[in-house]
Amino acid sequence: MYIVIAGGGRLGSLLAKKLKEDKHNVCLIDKSLKVCQKLAEEIKDALVINGDASDPEVLKQGKTEKADVVVGATPADEDNIIICHLAKEMFKVRRTVARINNPKHLAFYKYMGVDAPIDSTSIIARIVEEEASFSDVMNLLSIKKGRLSIVRVDIPQESPIINKKVKEIKLPPNSVLISIIRETEIIIPRGDTEVLADDEVIAATLIDNEKDLINSLIGKI
Amino acid sequence: MKYIVIIGCGKTGRNLALEFATSHNVVVIDRNKTALDSLGEDFNGKKVLGDALDTQVLENAGIKEADALVIVTGNDNLNIVIGKVAKKMYKVKKVALQVYELAKKKIFSEEGLIIVNRTYLLVEVFKKCIL
Numbered sequence: 566m567y568i569v570i571a572g573g574g575r576l577g578s579l580l581a582k583k584l585k586e587d588k589h590n591v592c593l594i595d596k597s598l599k600v601c602q603k604l605a606e607e608i609k610d611a612l613v614i615n616g617d618a619s620d621p622e623v624l625k626q627g628k629t630e631k632a633d634v635v636v637g638a639t640p641a642d643e644d645n646i647i648i649c650h651l652a653k654e655m656f657k658v659r660r661t662v663a664r665i666n667n668p669k670h671l672a673f674y675k676y677m678g679v680d681a682p683i684d685s686t687s688i689i690a691r692i693v694e695e696e697a698s699f700s701d702v703m704n705l706l707s708i709k710k711g712r713l714s715i716v717r718v719d720i721p722q723e724s725p726i727i728n729k730k731v732k733e734i735k736l737p738p739n740s741v742l743i744s745i746i747r748e749t750e751i752i753i754p755r756g757d758t759e760v761l762a763d764d765e766v767i768a769a770t771l772i773d774n775e776k777d778l779i780n781s782l783i784g785k786i
Numbered sequence: 787m788k789y790i791v792i793i794g795c796g797k798t799g800r801n802l803a804l805e806f807a808t809s810h811n812v813v814v815i816d817r818n819k820t821a822l823d824s825l826g827e828d829f830n831g832k833k834v835l836g837d838a839l840d841t842q843v844l845e846n847a848g849i850k851e852a853d854a855l856v857i858v859t860g861n862d863n864l865n866i867v868i869g870k871v872a873k874k875m876y877k878v879k880k881v882a883l884q885v886y887e888l889a890k891k892k893i894f895s896e897e898g899l900i901i902v903n904r905t906y907l908l909v910e911v912f913k914k915c916i917l
Contacts, residue, residue, distance in 0.1 A: 619862075619863050620887070620889070621889065621893065622889070641863070642839060643839060643861060643863040643864040643866075643867045644863050646863070646867050647863040647866060647867060651893075655893070667837075667839070667840075669837070669839070669842070670840065672841045672871075672875075673839055673841075673867055673868075673871055676870075676871045676874060676875055677867060677870065677871065
C-alpha cells in the first residue's frame with residue numbers, strides 16, 4: 566500500500582517506521598524543516614516533504630492521488646480535518662484516518678467525512694480506568710464500533726459457576742465462552758468442561774449483555 | 787434586527803462586532819479572554835469564551851438561531867472547517883469567512899459559503915482604480 570502521513574511528530578514518525586517494516590510505501594509531510602531532516606535520516610527510503618499538508622500543492626507533491634490511505638497526525642485538529650477532506654474530495658483517496666487531539670472536536674471530524682477519527686485520549690482514559698480498578702473483569706477488545714466486546718474474567722472462589730460444567734452455566738443471549746485459561750494451559754471449553762476457581766475465562770458478548778454475562782460468571786455487580 | 791454570530795475577536799472580528807451591535811443582536815466567540823475584553827464596557831452584545839471547534843460552545847452562542855455567521859479567527863483551516871460544519875449541521879443561512887490563502891478560496895467556495903480573501907479583494911480594488 567501507499568500511505569501518506571501528515572505530521573512527523575511521535576505518532577507520525579513511529580507509524581511511518583512500522584509501515585516501512587511491513588513493506589509499505591510511505592510519504593511523510595511536516596511543516597518543520599528540522600523535523601523533516603531528522604525523519605529523512607531516520608527512515609530510509611520514505612519520501613519526506615517539508616511543507617503544509619493542508620496545501621493541495623504539497624499533497625500533490627506527495628502523490629496523494631496514488632495513496633490508498635491518508636493519515637492526519639498533526640497536533641491541530643482543524644489541519645487534520647482539512648487534510649483528510651482534501652484527500653477525499655480532490656485526490657479521491659478511499660480511506661482517511663486521523664488522530665483526534667481534543668475529544669471535543671470529534672463532531673467536526675465526523676461532519677467533514679473523515680473515515681476513521683481516532684480518539685486516543687478516550688482510548689487511553691478507558692485503559693487507565695480499567696487498569697486502575699480492582700475488578701476481576703477486564704475488557705480486552707471492543708469490535709464493531711464497540712457493539713461487541715471480548716472480556717477476561719477471573720473466576721473467584723465464591724463464583725456460582727465453580728465446579729459446574731459449561732453446559733450447566735446459564736449465559737445471557739448472544740454471549741459465548743471462547744476459552745478458559747488454567748495456570749499455563751489454554752482450554753477450549755466444551756459442554757462437559759468444568760470451571761474451577763482461579764480460572765480465567767475469555768468470553769465474547771454484545772455490549773448490552775456484558776453486565777449480565779459478568780453476573781452469571783462471578784455472581785456480583 | 788438580525789442575530790449574528792462572530793467567531794474570532796481579532797481586529798476584523800472586533801470592528802465587525804462593534805459595528806453590528808448598534809443595530810443587531812451580536813454574539814462574539816473567542817478562546818482568549820483578553821480579546822473579548824477588547825470589545826470594551828459599552829459593547830451590548832454577548833461574549834462567549836471558548837473553543838469554536840466544540841459544538842457545545844457553538845450551541846451556547848446560539849448558533850441554531852443565528853441568521854448569519856462570520857468566521858475570522860486568523861486560521862484558514864479552522865475558519866473553513868467551522869464554516870462548512872455550521873452550514874451543513876446548523877443550516878445557518880449566511881456564512882462568511884476569511885481565508886489568507888487565495889488557492890483555498892477557489893477550492894472551498896460553495897453555495898451559501900462566502901469566502902473573503904484579502905489578496906483577491908485588493909486586486910479587484912486596484913483594477914477598478916487603474917482601469
